[in-house]
């Protein structure tokens with residue numbers, strides 16, 4: 753059975769062109785905010801901001 757057309761992801765995966773919003777390193781994580789907008793983080797800055805992102809209800813990919 754094929755249902756490939758039902759739930760295609762709206763977002764492209766992170767690429768080498770995606771950079772951390774804080775330091776400009778290669779982004780490892782995209783955090784989508786429930787209010788709209790998204791932030792990109794490298795591993796270091798994701799760890800630094802993870803608690804805050806969870807608090808805001810961000811969806812982390």
Ligand SMILES: [Zn+2]
Pocket residue numbers: 772773774775776777793794795796797798
């Ligand atoms: Zn960073």
